Amino acid sequence: MNTSATQKINVQKVESSRIGQVDFDNLTFGSIFSDHMFECDYKDGAWQNPTIKPYGPLTISPAAKVFHYGQAVFEGMKAYKDENGKVWLFRPEQNFLRINKSSVRMAMPEFPRDIFFEALIELVKLDKDWVKPGLGNSLYIRPFVMATQVGVGASPSTEYKFMILLSPAQAYYLGDVKVVIADHYSRSANGGVGAAKAAGNYGAQFFPTNLAREKGFQQVIWTDASKHEYLEEAGTMNVFFRVNDTLLTAPISDRILDGVTRKSVIALAKKDNITVEERPVLVSEIVEAAEKGSLKEIFGAGTAAVISPVSAFSYKEKTFELDKQEDGFASRFKKELLDIQYNRSEDPFGWRYEVK
Template sequence: MNFTTSDKISVQKIEKSRINEVDFDNLTFGKDFSDHMFECDYINGEWVHPTIRPYGPLTISPAAKVFHYGQAVFEGMKAYKDANGKVFLFRPDQNHARINKSAKRMAIPEFPKDIFFEALHKLIDLDRDWVKPGNGNSLYIRPFVMATQEGVSASPSDQYKFMILLSPVNAYYTGDVKVVVAEEYSRSANGGVGAAKAAGNYGAQFYPTNLAREKGFQQVIWTDANEHKYLEEAGTMNVFFRINDTLYTAPTSDRILDGITRKSVIALAKKDNIPVEERPILVSEIVEASKNGTLKEIFGAGTAAVISPVSTFNYKDVTYELPPTAGGYSTKFKKELTDIQYNISEDPFGWRYEV
């Protein structure tokens, strides 16, 4: 992908960087933010005033519709720095397409591609020093849009604010994850907004995830809302199951997010001649595969964690242990993905995008 910057975006630079105030060796994911942020407003039917300015608070009306009707969507991306100091994004065109898909589902106007990419270029270039090299280090990028029109009438907003924040991060999870299979709560339902990265989707997950944590599990594997028979996602990630040497994952739908890491894992598996099946997966068949020893791996796939292996799953108060993942598919795919992201290996797919 080629891109040429223009002068559409005004830039207000900081007077003094805050970078020396941050302990990059001990980061809490998503807590610290870089020196600058991007914002653009939707007013009178068009996106106007694209601006990069110093990171700081907003002034917003308490009657803004985002607070009352939840009109907000977001994306998650990362920037990576290689050993030579070059900075790369990973499949950013997919993030742009998906935030617009999410926006459409939430009756939010789509954001122009040219301004999106120019904002990424200029913002990351300004805060390039916040992208630290080394495996596990990256700059998490949070584009989001929210409804800003004042009023509490139950109708779509006619004003919005699109923003991009940058947050330096280390690895999201360290070690394998213990999960519980949902039997009561659901992440999404047919005809709903499960395929959109809508803010409310994630807010609704917090309570059942807290219940799981009280029982010693870090995440929930979500099941279908109708019968809780089919496995769909793991926490905020897509989920994969390895039975013998075949990889299984649920097909995307209006309930399941079209994950960028998910589709990248599928592409890598096909390149490596690993059988992949995208089909509905019964809880019962995973339980049976665990009992008879054919279930080799479960792992989540998403931007924040990249690949997150599962060591234990619990269903109907019975705990099932998985074999050690060292040398398995999760290890293999994580290395292949991160080698592309950090410009360590060749990129046969054209996923890497230099900033």
């Protein structure tokens, strides 16, 4: 599909900011949004009318195909403010590449790189006061695309809307989480859309996650759809297992999302000379390691939570507690990532991207 844009970005500023109405010390993740948003429409084979405008509701037909066939993909990114007031993004190129990869898998048009980055930078610059300094504070960035063609015929849409929203955020999880290893429900299957950030992937997780919460667990570690023998992802995050001093994680496939935080953790581990094995991880080997005491840590890795340690897991009604690691891999990687993201340390990988 043609992904050219017909014009540069039109900027419409708010008359007065809503920032004074926000209690930044008591934020619920993803519920408050900044003054402006970006939108761009795909019609007649091209992206048109890229606009930054005041945040507000949309008018959309109830017959728009997104509501009927689920053509929608999204990304999750963050902006950080350092001690000198500079604002930084973290590996935005990866998010740009992935949203287009997701779009292709969902038969949606790719978005132009120049407009993506111009919109992203201008939007964050415009609402930079919403990026609060201090470790744990950030501005969550949500690019997404949805099908807007009117009609309920079962075919790909010919019209789409690309948008970017900004939401001030604090730490996603305040403590360790307890998880259930799935032995019935699945997140994705071979040949499916597990590797895409398709909206439906996440909606399908809510029911089994609710079942886990009824039993006192916060998240589910998903297993393969065929036999539920292999560990894949944890909730909305990639998942890592530390057995003795070796780090294990499932390989990227068409079932597993190529997480930006995941690949960053792997790079940090290799820099620190930690052995990393990207391979299929059996449920049985992790249960056995827990029984023998060689399973030291489990943690999730994702944009919203960064690193989320697991304090216990349950499998087939048996619960295994994990000892708290005072100087564990999870805490080490989280500190190293945050130090890079907040410009508190050197960035040997060139991951930081200054908004200026």
